[in-house]
Amino acid sequence: MTDVAKVAGVSLKTVSRVVNGVETVDQVLAARVDAAIADLGYRHNLVAAGLKAGSGTRLIGLIATMLSDPFYGAVASAVDAVARARGFGVLMTGSGEDPAVEEQLAHDLCTHQVRGLIVVPAAESVAHLAPEVARGLKVVCIDRPAAGIGADTVLVDNRALGRAMAGQLAGRGHRRVGVVLGSERVYTHRERFAGIREGLAAVGIDLDPALVVRDADEPDGASGGAMRILTSDDPPTAVLTTNNRVTLGVLSVLGRLDRRVDLIGFDDPEYSRLLPLPVTLVAQDPAELGRIAAERLFARLDGDDSPARRIVVPARVVTRGGAWA
Incomplete structure (x- = not known):
């Protein structure tokens, strides 16, 4: 605070009153203190204010x-x-x-x-x-x-794991594949989806855009999107999801439809062990x-x-x- 007081041309007490939010400080002086704080990059130590000098923070x-x-x-x-x-x-x-x-x-x-x-x-x-x-x-x-x-x-290597998810489905003979993913603004969803596309392309599977649910809210948007593709005229035989909350949304739809669909999801939440039907999951730690x-x-x-x-x-x-x- 000493440097702030020097740059602002005010007393140390005035600086202290400004940083502690005292409303009676003259507005002109307060503005000078605020400008000096911004110039110096000063940050008031709230923790130290409540500790004995020299005790430090952990x-x-x-x-x-x-x-x-x-x-x-x-x-x-x-x-x-x-x-x-x-x-x-x-x-x-x-x-x-x-x-x-x-x-x-x-x-x-x-x-x-x-x-x-x-x-x-x-x-x-x-x-x-x-x-x-x-x-x-x-x-x-x-x-x-x-x-x-x-x-x-x-x-984790999200893209490589996305490719592995696609390879799992291809190895089981699936050709009609759906994908439900969260916001592509998020790095993990974007990378996993890129890996899924690469993995499917590597085994000659064309991903039908009509079977891709993008930017799904978690889990409600995923549920609505899954319902749309699973009740379409030509539904997928397998679905890939990009995190545990998206998986939960898809599972809620599968339960209501009472339909067997091969599901591979990302993440391994505790509830997965109690699911009535088998699912394949990419288990991060x-x-x-x-x-x-x-x-x-x-x-x-x-x-x-x-x-x-x-x-x-x-x-x-x-x-x-x-x-x-």
Whole structure:
């Protein structure tokens, strides 16, 4: 605050009153303080304001997209376990896949002086974090890559796994294939769909656009889209889905139609073991993703300044369900 006071030409007490939201500060002086804060990139330390001098903070932040998604719940639990083992707490929040919300949340977490961030990027760039990185913030991206800063990234090979999904269906003799996918603005859906198309093309299967449900809300939009293609005049004999929430929407339709359709989905939620009929799933390990991301973040906090790494975590194809068969 001393530098802010010097640049603004005001007392330290005036700066303190402005950053703490005291409304009686002269508006002209407040404007000068605000301008100096912006020029200097000053960020008020809310945590330190409530701690004894020199005690420091032991916090990291996690910005997921949908905290209600079981996948990110497993990621968060793993991150929390690693952090607690290091004596750190975790501030967790979700962007709702909105890049503007993500940027604001990152700003808020930095205001609370987190020492590092693990981010599921809602956009293709996290350049908004560059000033914080320059000030020493450590960042790891998880589940999706992002440009704008040189950050470690922990993810699966979504495109290769999409090709594997298509290969599974081709090997079972299917030629009429439907696909239900979430928003193609999201990296994971986009990459998985690209892999599915490549895999089907490699075995000579033409994907009928009428059997593709794009940008489906999860899970309700997926349910409506699945109903449309499965009740069409020439329905698919197999359906591919691009995450667990989309799969849930498709499963709700299959239950209502009482129809046997070969289903291959992405993710392996706990409920899959209780499904009445067998399904094939690409099983990521969200706990492993979270563990590795947290360990990379603490490695950076411990002084690892090696070039940014891209860590690809293996996934496997499993058969679930059939509990009532």
